[in-house]
Amino acid sequence: MTSYIPQxxxxxxxxxxxxxxxxxxxxxxxxxxxxxGFVSDQKRQYHSLRQPxxxxxxxxxxxxxxxxxxxMGYAAHRxxxxGTSSPSSLLLPTTNPSSTVHHTATLYTLQLGLNLIWMPLFFGLRRPILATLDCAALVGINAYLAWTWGTQIDAVAGWLMVPYVCWLGFATYLSAGSGxxxxxxxxxxxxxxxxxEQKRKKKGL
Known part of the structure; x- marks a missing residue:
């Protein structure tokens, strides 16, 4: 579990x-x-590079x-x-819900930052290795958040994170495959x- 870092x-x-x-x-x-300013370049790059x-x-x-x-925003809210305002039957007897929530709040914030830098890494800086590592890290972090929230705080919050984790896994595959x-x-x-190459394919060459 990560430490709670207010900053x-x-x-x-x-x-x-x-x-x-x-x-x-x-x-x-x-x-x-x-x-x-990456939007037009994103589409150009996405369609010109070989994709899995x-x-x-x-x-x-x-x-x-x-x-x-x-x-995921609603999951974090729940x-x-x-975790900070009411007891939950899902909490383990030895679990301090407030402590767990604050630790995971830091982790959630960090994963949001990692999520937001993926696009600049992949499309802006064109660093597919770093982008893929970033995406893989997101899978691990959010799988941990889903498990922690789902088993220690609120089952609904945990399940709400599952589609996000699954899509991140797919995005990691696409990122790695494209690289x-x-x-x-x-x-x-x-x-x-x-x-x-795309132009030649359209012309049937």
């Missing part, structure tokens, strides 16, 4: 308010996706991430609110070659 933890006012807890990750994720099987259309990611951000198929090289030269 690295979202304010309690965020967690205790359901709307704030839900909207914050949605707003931050949207800001990263649309406010950094089962890759979804680029139009799928926006709605899915919006839903997942909102779901865990924090129930491997492109020899972990997302340079402009590689992207141009991919575009040329």
């Amino acid at each position: 690295l933890t979202l304010p309690s006012s965020i967690f205790t308010s359901a709307p704030a807890s839900i909207l914050l990750p949605v707003a931050l994720g949207t800001a990263v996706g649309f406010g950094t 099987p089962l890759r979804p259309p680029s139009s799928v990611f926006g709605p899915v991430w919006t839903l997942l951000y909102g779901t 865990a924090y609110h129930l 491997y198929l492109n020899e972990w090289d997302f340079s402009e030269e590689r992207i141009r070659k991919g575009e040329e």
Whole structure:
């Protein structure tokens, strides 16, 4: 379990308010996706690089991430609110709910930061190895959060994290697969070659 670090933890006012807890990750994720100037380059890079099987259309990611951000925000709200304001039958007799909640609040905040830097790592800096490691770390952290919240605080909060963990696992596969198929090289030269390859396929060459 990570330590509670106030300087690295979202304010309690965020967690205790359901709307704030839900909207914050949605707003931050949207800001990263649309406010950094990567949007057109994302689509270009996504379609030009070789991708592993089962890759979804680029139009799928926006709605899915919006839903997942909102779901994990609500899960964090439930865990924090129930763990700090009322006893739960799910808590172990030796468990201090307030201590558990504050520790996981720090971990939740850190994972949110890791989530938000994935897109700049993958599309902006074009560092597929770092992006894949980041995504893999997110799987582990959020699996721990789902288990801790679900078994020690609130079962609903734990289950709400499951779709997010599953999607992170799929995202790790896509990130690693794309990196491997492109020899972990997302340079402009590689992207141009991919575009040329796509054009040849459309022409049937």
